[in-house]
Amino acid sequence: MYNGGKREQTDIRFELLCAGYCTHREKMTLQTGSWQQIRIPALFGLIHHPTAGPILFDTGYAEHFEQACSRFPYSLYKRATPVYFRPEEGAAAQLRARGIQPEDVRHIILSHFHADHVAGCADFPNATFYCFRSAYEFVKEKQGLAAVRYGFVPSLLPPDFESRAVFIDTSVPVELPDELEAFDSGYDVLGDGSLTAIEMSGHAVGQFGLYFRTALGEQMLLCADAVWSSKAYREAISPHLFAYWLFPDRSAYNDTLSRLHLTYKCYPQVTIIPSHCGEWWEQVKKGWE
Numbered sequence: 001m002y003n004g005g006k007r008e009q010t011d012i013r014f015e016l017l018c019a020g021y022c023t024h025r026e027k028m029t030l031q032t033g034s035w036q037q038i039r040i041p042a043l044f045g046l047i048h049h050p051t052a053g054p055i056l057f058d059t060g061y062a063e064h065f066e067q068a069c070s071r072f073p074y075s076l077y078k079r080a081t082p083v084y085f086r087p088e089e090g091a092a093a094q095l096r097a098r099g100i101q102p103e104d105v106r107h108i109i110l111s112h113f114h115a116d117h118v119a120g121c122a123d124f125p126n127a128t129f130y131c132f133r134s135a136y137e138f139v140k141e142k143q144g145l146a147a148v149r150y151g152f153v154p155s156l157l158p159p160d161f162e163s164r165a166v167f168i169d170t171s172v173p174v175e176l177p178d179e180l181e182a183f184d185s186g187y188d189v190l191g192d193g194s195l196t197a198i199e200m201s202g203h204a205v206g207q208f209g210l211y212f213r214t215a216l217g218e219q220m221l222l223c224a225d226a227v228w229s230s231k232a233y234r235e236a237i238s239p240h241l242f243a244y245w246l247f248p249d250r251s252a253y254n255d256t257l258s259r260l261h262l263t264y265k266c267y268p269q270v271t272i273i274p275s276h277c278g279e280w281w282e283q284v285k286k287g288w289e
Protein backbone atom coordinates (compact mmCIF):
# COMPACT_ATOMS: atom_id res chain seq x y z
CA MET A 1 0.00 0.00 0.00
CA TYR A 2 1.35 3.41 -0.98
CA ASN A 3 1.77 5.62 2.05
CA GLY A 4 1.98 8.96 0.29
CA GLY A 5 5.72 9.07 0.65
CA LYS A 6 5.50 9.55 4.42
CA ARG A 7 8.58 8.32 6.18
CA GLU A 8 8.37 6.96 9.62
CA GLN A 9 11.07 5.93 12.03
CA THR A 10 11.82 2.30 11.28
CA ASP A 11 13.15 -0.47 13.44
CA ILE A 12 15.39 -1.74 10.67
CA ARG A 13 18.80 -3.16 11.50
CA PHE A 14 21.34 -3.59 8.75
CA GLU A 15 24.38 -5.79 8.25
CA LEU A 16 26.76 -5.84 5.32
CA LEU A 17 28.14 -9.27 4.46
CA CYS A 18 30.42 -10.71 1.78
CA ALA A 19 30.00 -13.94 -0.20
CA GLY A 20 33.25 -14.52 -2.05
CA TYR A 21 35.33 -12.32 -4.31
CA CYS A 22 36.76 -12.22 -7.80
CA THR A 23 39.91 -10.65 -9.20
CA HIS A 24 40.24 -8.08 -11.93
CA ARG A 25 42.53 -5.26 -12.98
CA GLU A 26 41.86 -2.18 -10.90
CA LYS A 27 42.04 0.06 -13.95
CA MET A 28 38.97 -1.56 -15.46
CA THR A 29 36.91 -0.41 -12.48
CA LEU A 30 38.62 2.95 -11.99
CA GLN A 31 40.19 4.94 -14.82
CA THR A 32 42.89 6.33 -12.50
CA GLY A 33 43.63 2.92 -10.96
CA SER A 34 46.61 0.62 -11.56
CA TRP A 35 46.88 -2.35 -13.95
CA GLN A 36 47.38 -4.61 -10.91
CA GLN A 37 44.90 -7.38 -10.22
CA ILE A 38 42.78 -6.49 -7.22
CA ARG A 39 40.29 -8.47 -5.16
CA ILE A 40 36.71 -7.43 -5.77
CA PRO A 41 34.30 -8.54 -3.01
CA ALA A 42 30.73 -9.66 -3.65
CA LEU A 43 29.02 -7.76 -0.84
CA PHE A 44 25.35 -8.18 -0.05
CA GLY A 45 22.96 -6.72 2.51
CA LEU A 46 21.08 -8.38 5.34
CA ILE A 47 18.20 -6.19 6.44
CA HIS A 48 16.51 -7.15 9.68
CA HIS A 49 13.00 -5.81 9.15
CA PRO A 50 10.64 -5.58 12.15
CA THR A 51 7.67 -7.20 10.38
CA ALA A 52 9.00 -8.75 7.17
CA GLY A 53 11.86 -10.59 8.90
CA PRO A 54 15.30 -11.04 7.36
CA ILE A 55 15.57 -9.54 3.88
CA LEU A 56 18.50 -9.92 1.50
CA PHE A 57 19.68 -7.24 -0.89
CA ASP A 58 21.39 -9.45 -3.51
CA THR A 59 23.21 -12.64 -2.54
CA GLY A 60 26.84 -12.58 -3.71
CA TYR A 61 28.37 -15.81 -5.04
CA ALA A 62 27.14 -19.23 -3.89
CA GLU A 63 28.24 -22.83 -3.92
CA HIS A 64 26.55 -23.82 -7.17
CA PHE A 65 28.15 -20.94 -9.09
CA GLU A 66 31.14 -23.21 -9.85
CA GLN A 67 28.92 -25.90 -11.40
CA ALA A 68 26.76 -23.39 -13.29
CA CYS A 69 29.88 -21.91 -14.90
CA SER A 70 31.71 -25.18 -15.58
CA ARG A 71 30.76 -25.42 -19.25
CA PHE A 72 31.30 -23.19 -22.26
CA PRO A 73 30.14 -20.50 -22.79
CA TYR A 74 29.40 -19.83 -19.11
CA SER A 75 33.00 -20.74 -18.26
CA LEU A 76 33.95 -17.49 -20.01
CA TYR A 77 32.44 -15.64 -17.07
CA LYS A 78 34.77 -17.37 -14.63
CA ARG A 79 37.72 -16.86 -16.91
CA ALA A 80 37.07 -13.13 -17.18
CA THR A 81 36.73 -12.75 -13.42
CA PRO A 82 38.23 -15.71 -11.49
CA VAL A 83 36.09 -16.36 -8.43
CA TYR A 84 37.27 -17.29 -4.93
CA PHE A 85 34.58 -18.66 -2.70
CA ARG A 86 34.41 -20.88 0.39
CA PRO A 87 31.12 -22.66 1.18
CA GLU A 88 30.85 -21.01 4.60
CA GLU A 89 30.81 -17.62 2.86
CA GLY A 90 27.53 -18.27 1.06
CA ALA A 91 24.55 -16.13 2.08
CA ALA A 92 22.60 -19.19 3.31
CA ALA A 93 25.53 -20.41 5.43
CA GLN A 94 26.16 -16.97 6.93
CA LEU A 95 22.48 -16.60 7.84
CA ARG A 96 22.47 -20.06 9.43
CA ALA A 97 25.46 -18.98 11.51
CA ARG A 98 23.25 -16.12 12.76
CA GLY A 99 20.42 -18.50 13.68
CA ILE A 100 18.34 -17.65 10.60
CA GLN A 101 17.22 -20.61 8.52
CA PRO A 102 17.25 -20.01 4.74
CA GLU A 103 13.67 -21.39 4.64
CA ASP A 104 12.58 -18.48 6.82
CA VAL A 105 13.80 -15.78 4.42
CA ARG A 106 10.71 -14.50 2.65
CA HIS A 107 12.12 -11.55 0.73
CA ILE A 108 15.13 -11.16 -1.55
CA ILE A 109 15.62 -7.88 -3.38
CA LEU A 110 17.66 -8.18 -6.58
CA SER A 111 19.35 -5.01 -7.81
CA HIS A 112 20.08 -6.65 -11.18
CA PHE A 113 20.70 -10.09 -12.65
CA HIS A 114 24.49 -10.33 -12.89
CA ALA A 115 25.69 -13.72 -11.68
CA ASP A 116 27.53 -12.36 -8.64
CA HIS A 117 24.28 -10.86 -7.35
CA VAL A 118 21.80 -13.69 -7.95
CA ALA A 119 23.93 -16.83 -7.44
CA GLY A 120 22.50 -17.51 -3.97
CA CYS A 121 18.80 -17.26 -4.93
CA ALA A 122 18.44 -21.02 -5.27
CA ASP A 123 19.40 -21.51 -1.60
CA PHE A 124 16.24 -19.75 -0.36
CA PRO A 125 13.25 -21.93 -1.29
CA ASN A 126 10.53 -19.75 0.23
CA ALA A 127 11.70 -16.31 -0.81
CA THR A 128 9.85 -13.90 -3.06
CA PHE A 129 12.20 -12.08 -5.45
CA TYR A 130 11.72 -8.34 -5.94
CA CYS A 131 13.13 -6.72 -9.06
CA PHE A 132 12.28 -4.29 -11.82
CA ARG A 133 10.28 -5.85 -14.63
CA SER A 134 12.67 -4.32 -17.18
CA ALA A 135 15.65 -6.11 -15.60
CA TYR A 136 14.03 -9.54 -15.74
CA GLU A 137 12.49 -9.07 -19.17
CA PHE A 138 15.91 -8.16 -20.53
CA VAL A 139 17.62 -11.37 -19.38
CA LYS A 140 14.89 -13.98 -19.20
CA GLU A 141 15.14 -15.31 -22.78
CA LYS A 142 18.90 -14.99 -22.99
CA GLN A 143 20.98 -18.14 -23.24
CA GLY A 144 24.59 -19.00 -24.07
CA LEU A 145 26.84 -16.25 -25.36
CA ALA A 146 24.01 -13.72 -25.46
CA ALA A 147 23.51 -14.29 -21.71
CA VAL A 148 27.20 -14.27 -20.76
CA ARG A 149 27.65 -11.04 -22.72
CA TYR A 150 25.36 -9.46 -20.12
CA GLY A 151 26.78 -11.27 -17.08
CA PHE A 152 23.77 -13.56 -16.81
CA VAL A 153 23.94 -17.32 -16.10
CA PRO A 154 20.37 -18.66 -16.41
CA SER A 155 20.86 -21.85 -14.37
CA LEU A 156 21.72 -19.81 -11.28
CA LEU A 157 18.07 -18.85 -10.88
CA PRO A 158 15.78 -21.44 -9.29
CA PRO A 159 13.48 -23.14 -11.85
CA ASP A 160 10.39 -21.56 -10.25
CA PHE A 161 11.92 -18.09 -10.22
CA GLU A 162 9.25 -16.51 -12.39
CA SER A 163 6.35 -17.67 -10.23
CA ARG A 164 8.10 -16.25 -7.17
CA ALA A 165 9.09 -12.93 -8.74
CA VAL A 166 7.35 -9.67 -7.83
CA PHE A 167 7.96 -6.71 -10.08
CA ILE A 168 8.32 -3.52 -8.06
CA ASP A 169 5.41 -1.21 -8.80
CA THR A 170 6.84 1.68 -10.80
CA SER A 171 3.45 3.23 -11.55
CA VAL A 172 3.38 5.22 -8.29
CA PRO A 173 6.66 6.96 -7.41
CA VAL A 174 7.20 7.84 -3.77
CA GLU A 175 8.33 11.23 -2.58
CA LEU A 176 12.08 11.17 -2.01
CA PRO A 177 13.77 12.81 0.98
CA ASP A 178 15.84 15.96 0.34
CA GLU A 179 19.00 13.90 0.63
CA LEU A 180 18.08 12.07 -2.58
CA GLU A 181 17.21 15.15 -4.60
CA ALA A 182 19.83 14.19 -7.20
CA PHE A 183 17.62 11.26 -8.18
CA ASP A 184 14.37 11.49 -10.11
CA SER A 185 12.28 8.69 -8.73
CA GLY A 186 11.94 6.00 -6.14
CA TYR A 187 9.51 3.14 -5.65
CA ASP A 188 8.18 1.42 -2.56
CA VAL A 189 9.47 -2.16 -2.55
CA LEU A 190 7.38 -3.80 0.18
CA GLY A 191 4.43 -1.41 0.19
CA ASP A 192 5.09 -0.20 3.74
CA GLY A 193 7.33 2.77 2.93
CA SER A 194 10.36 1.21 4.61
CA LEU A 195 12.50 0.33 1.57
CA THR A 196 12.76 2.48 -1.54
CA ALA A 197 14.15 1.32 -4.89
CA ILE A 198 16.07 4.11 -6.62
CA GLU A 199 16.57 3.71 -10.34
CA MET A 200 20.30 3.50 -11.19
CA SER A 201 20.48 2.25 -14.73
CA GLY A 202 23.52 2.16 -16.99
CA HIS A 203 25.53 -0.73 -15.56
CA ALA A 204 22.69 -3.18 -16.23
CA VAL A 205 19.19 -2.80 -17.62
CA GLY A 206 16.74 -2.13 -14.79
CA GLN A 207 19.36 -1.85 -12.06
CA PHE A 208 18.33 -0.02 -8.90
CA GLY A 209 19.80 0.91 -5.55
CA LEU A 210 18.05 0.58 -2.20
CA TYR A 211 17.45 3.43 0.23
CA PHE A 212 16.25 3.07 3.82
CA ARG A 213 16.62 4.44 7.30
CA THR A 214 17.78 2.26 10.16
CA ALA A 215 16.66 2.26 13.77
CA LEU A 216 19.80 4.25 14.56
CA GLY A 217 18.63 6.97 12.18
CA GLU A 218 21.28 6.20 9.54
CA GLN A 219 20.36 6.77 5.93
CA MET A 220 21.62 3.90 3.80
CA LEU A 221 21.92 3.90 0.03
CA LEU A 222 23.03 0.53 -1.29
CA CYS A 223 24.00 1.47 -4.83
CA ALA A 224 24.75 -2.03 -6.20
CA ASP A 225 27.10 -1.75 -9.21
CA ALA A 226 26.34 1.86 -10.13
CA VAL A 227 30.02 2.31 -9.26
CA TRP A 228 32.62 -0.29 -8.29
CA SER A 229 34.18 1.62 -5.42
CA SER A 230 33.52 4.43 -2.97
CA LYS A 231 36.46 6.33 -4.46
CA ALA A 232 34.57 6.40 -7.77
CA TYR A 233 31.56 8.28 -6.35
CA ARG A 234 33.66 10.45 -4.02
CA GLU A 235 35.82 11.72 -6.87
CA ALA A 236 33.43 11.09 -9.79
CA ILE A 237 35.90 8.78 -11.53
CA SER A 238 34.68 6.71 -14.45
CA PRO A 239 35.81 3.15 -15.09
CA HIS A 240 38.20 2.37 -17.97
CA LEU A 241 36.78 2.79 -21.46
CA PHE A 242 36.96 -1.00 -21.96
CA ALA A 243 34.55 -1.47 -19.06
CA TYR A 244 31.97 0.63 -20.86
CA TRP A 245 31.66 -2.22 -23.36
CA LEU A 246 29.91 -4.16 -20.58
CA PHE A 247 27.27 -1.52 -20.02
CA PRO A 248 24.00 -1.51 -21.94
CA ASP A 249 23.66 2.28 -21.55
CA ARG A 250 26.88 4.28 -21.25
CA SER A 251 25.37 7.72 -20.87
CA ALA A 252 22.99 6.43 -18.18
CA TYR A 253 26.03 5.02 -16.37
CA ASN A 254 27.71 8.45 -16.34
CA ASP A 255 24.45 10.07 -15.32
CA THR A 256 24.05 7.73 -12.33
CA LEU A 257 27.69 8.32 -11.33
CA SER A 258 27.09 12.09 -11.32
CA ARG A 259 23.97 11.70 -9.19
CA LEU A 260 25.85 9.61 -6.62
CA HIS A 261 28.72 12.09 -6.58
CA LEU A 262 26.30 14.97 -5.99
CA THR A 263 24.58 13.08 -3.19
CA TYR A 264 27.94 12.41 -1.53
CA LYS A 265 29.02 16.05 -1.89
CA CYS A 266 25.77 17.63 -0.65
CA TYR A 267 24.62 15.04 1.87
CA PRO A 268 27.64 13.22 3.35
CA GLN A 269 25.34 11.86 6.06
CA VAL A 270 23.95 9.37 3.51
CA THR A 271 25.95 6.13 3.70
CA ILE A 272 26.54 4.99 0.11
CA ILE A 273 27.66 1.39 -0.28
CA PRO A 274 28.73 -0.03 -3.67
CA SER A 275 28.48 -3.84 -3.81
CA HIS A 276 32.12 -4.36 -4.83
CA CYS A 277 33.90 -1.73 -2.77
CA GLY A 278 37.16 -2.85 -1.10
CA GLU A 279 36.86 -0.19 1.62
CA TRP A 280 33.51 -1.57 2.76
CA TRP A 281 34.92 -5.09 2.55
CA GLU A 282 37.52 -4.07 5.16
CA GLN A 283 34.66 -2.96 7.42
CA VAL A 284 32.90 -6.30 6.93
CA LYS A 285 36.10 -8.20 7.83
CA LYS A 286 36.44 -6.20 11.04
CA GLY A 287 32.86 -7.07 11.98
CA TRP A 288 29.95 -4.94 10.94
CA GLU A 289 28.37 -4.25 14.29
Ligand SMILES: [Zn+2]
Binding pocket: 112, 114, 151, 203, 204, 225
Ligand atom coordinates in the same frame (compact mmCIF):
# COMPACT_ATOMS: atom_id res chain seq x y z
ZN1 LIG B 1 26.76 -6.06 -11.97
